[in-house]
Amino acid sequence: MKNSKNSIPEDVYVGYIRSLFQDVGVLPLGALCYALIAVLLYYKTGQVAQLLLGPLMLVAGIWRYFKITRVDHALISDYASALAWERRYLWWGSMHGVVVGAFGFVSIFWGNDSFAELAAVSAILCGTITIAGRNYGSRKMVSVLTLTIVFPIALALMMKGDIYHFILGMFIAPFMLVVMKMAELVRTVLFTAISEEKRSTRLAQRFDRALNTMPHGLLMLNNEERVVVSNAQAAEMLGFRSSEQMLGRTLKSLLMRGVASGLLSQRDYAYAEEHLSKALREGRDRKVLLSMTNGRHFEFAAREGHDEVGVLTFEEVTSRVEAEEKIRFMARYDSLTSLPNRAYFHEKVTEAMAAGDQDRLCGLAVLDLDDFKSVNDTLGHPVGDGLIYAMAERLSAFGSDNVRISRFGGDEFMIFFNQVDSEAAFSAQFDEIFGALRGEVDVAGHAMRLQASGGAVVVSVRDGDVDSMIVKADLALYKAKELGKNGWRLFETEMDVAFRNRQIMKADLRSAIEARNLRVVYQPIVDARTMRIASCEALCRWDHPELGLVSPSVFIPLAEEMGLISEISSVVLDAACKECAKWPEQIGVSVNLSAKDFRSSDVVNKVRSALQAADISPNRLEIEVTETALLNDTEATIAYIRTLKGLGVRIALDDFGTGYSSLSYLHTLPLDKVKIDGSFVANLKEGQRSLYLLQGVVDLSRKLGLAVTVEGVERFDQLKLLESFVKPDLLQGFLFGPALTASGIETMAEMKQPVVTKARAGRNRLSL
Ligand code: C2E
Ligand code: CA
Ligand code: CA
Secondary structure: OEEOOOOEEHHHHHHHHHHHOOOOOHHHHHHHHHHHHHHHHHHHHOOHHHHHHHHHHHHHHHHHHHHHHOOOHHHOOOHHHHHHHHHHHHHHHHHHHHHHHHHHHHHHHHOOOHHHHHHHHHHHHHHHHHHHHHHOOOHHHHHHHHHHHHHHHHHHHHOOOOHHHHHHHHHHHHHHHHHHHHHHHHHHHHHHHHHHHHHHHHHHHHHHHHHHHOOOEEEEEOOOOEEEEEOHHHHHHOOOOOHHHHOOOEHHHHHHHHHHOOOOOHHHHHHHHHHHHHHHHHOOOEEEEEEOOOOOEEEEEEEEOOOOOEEEEEEEOHHHHHHHHHHHHHHHEOOOOOOEOHHHHHHHHHHHHHOOOOOOEEEEEEEEEOOHHHHHHHHOHHHHHHHHHHHHHHHHOOOOOOEEEEEEEOOEEEEEEEEEOOHHHHHHHHHHHHHHHOEEEEEOOEEEEEOEEEEEEEEEOOOOOHHHHHHHHHHHHHHHHHOOOOOEEEOOHHHHHHHHHHHHHHHHHHHHHHOOOEEEEEEEEEEOOOOEEEEEEEEEEEEEOOOEEEOHHHHHHHHHHHOOHHHHHHHHHHHHHHHHOOOOOOOEEEEEOOHHHHHOOHHHHHHHHHHHHHOOOHHHEEEEEEHHHHHHOHHHHHHHHHHHHHHOOEEEEEEEOOOOOOHHHHHHOOOOEEEEOHHHHHOOOOOOHHHHHHHHHHHHHHHOOOEEEEOOOOEHHHHHHHHHHHOOOEEEOHHHOOOEOHHHHHHHOOOEOHHHHHHHOOOOEOOO
């Protein structure tokens, strides 16, 4: 704020007025001098006025001195008080000035003595010097003092009466102006200095604020790499109590202090030293990441400053680094077991194989939990996870630089052996691992058995690569599963051939399905009481152009694997309903649906449209499902089956006795029939366990209101045993005929089983 009169800021004006009250020590001294000069003039000229003026000047000076020194500077605190104090100061000064002025006038005008004139002029002019020097703070005071002290001598000279004195007196006028101008000049110079200083203080304060409130740490280093500027953040981050503590230190000593206080490791010190100096030298936003032992991470950036000053800014990036590390970990490790995942394992094994002796042998093994799916399905995923975790835990005990373990996904684990002495040595080593995995584990209160199958391959590093090793180990695993699980196999070349054949067969199957090159045949199912055909089971056939007839036990699982099974189901459903429509009313048809068909609600539409297209009564159609289908996704599957039943379609549980066969859940499922697997019949003998078992199953099914079909009846003795002890409702098997073409069934339809009749007459065996 400026006051209008002086056009200087009020605070500067206050400062000026305050300056009036400082350094007044010369006042009494000056007053004493004037008094002595007056006394001297009295002796010289005998002028009595001098006797009066001398003491008066002394008193006025001392009085003014005391008035001024008595003022407490703190009272001059704002513009208003400064104005008031300036008024008082003017008053005291004027009094003093008038007395001194009178002395000058009297000495010159009435003295009539050239010494008196000389003494008065020199005394007054000497005193005048202090006017500007002491009173520049108040322009008024300077004017008043000039007027009261200097003007009287000019007046006296001019009134002397001669031209010389008159001219001399005239010349005093410019001198008075000079005095006032001088005071003005001092004020201006001072004002500029003060405002400059104020500006730079303000700048420094702002700079300081900016420096200490910025989130980054900042260090400015001179060309000796010594800190010239630092901020509070820098001090906090680098473990200093204040930023001043860092000043003058070299970058190297800052880092060394970090090492001494344990904040920086020796290794990181070397890294930091090298890279920070380099960054400082090269400037241009080079970034250096430093990790402290306390888990904090800082990112330094170097920027070139002016005048060879380097600037290092740094920020804490701990959360970013931690997030990055977490993401990196998540991308590399399996979240359940913390073992390396597939991608990372692949990367690491490729790396390991590229290094070291290329003539060495290495090994790769894959492990897969047996029947893991049923654990997941029956006990739930948390228990499944628990089992996988237990497996990972046992496996991890064997991990080393030479043995790398990975969870490959699902219930599959991979182990890489970087160096193997021989196949025999590998087998011994893997046997040990495999043996250690098996056994009881407790998973969430369930006592479970850990059991796995494995496949492995040993190759020379030079000839192998990860992918081909994985394929080979997988083939060996496949073989091990085929051979009854709970064991492991080493890869053999024949497995590869089998695998390739499988691939070829898959391609062929795809074309066959696309070209609708599949046939459907029908196997009679006979009513046990009447020995007439009650219905037929539709069975799919594939005539391979080179391999001839391929068994559905081979191509159905292939189609399931390839995701093509529902297309086969559609073909068979449509054909079966269409053919059934041509058969006598009492003969129904059974169609096998795969577990995979029940993954989508499409299954219901398919059945509905097949029935509609053929225009047959829904109760002539029976759907055969296996236990696996029912166990897969119990709720959805059961809902679809209920809907199918709602349409009027009957449901049979196929292959009963081969799966997990728990009789207890039979009644919870919406079934009409149970089909007992042929394996029960195969070794049926009177008085033996197998017969009692079959009896038991049939009895229980009856009690649950289910009809029973026994499959795989091949011989007459089996039929006899079944008839006498088991009494199933329906019979199926080669004894009653193999699968025939649809028209074959039409022909047989009205016949009472001629073969059986013959067999009952004494023939024992039939051939397909
Ligand atoms: P499945 O459902 O148990 O069908 C009965 C199988 O037992 C048929 O084999 C049949 O030829 C055979 N068989 C019948 N009587 C006897 C006998 O007295 N002794 C012996 N040893 N076997 C007998 P097939 O046709 O080879 O079918 C094998 C399996 O393929 C079927 O078993 C069924 O699970 C599946 N399958 C066949 N056709 C289809 C289909 O269209 N869709 C689906 N999803 N699966 C099918
Ligand atoms: Ca069947
Ligand atoms: Ca069956």
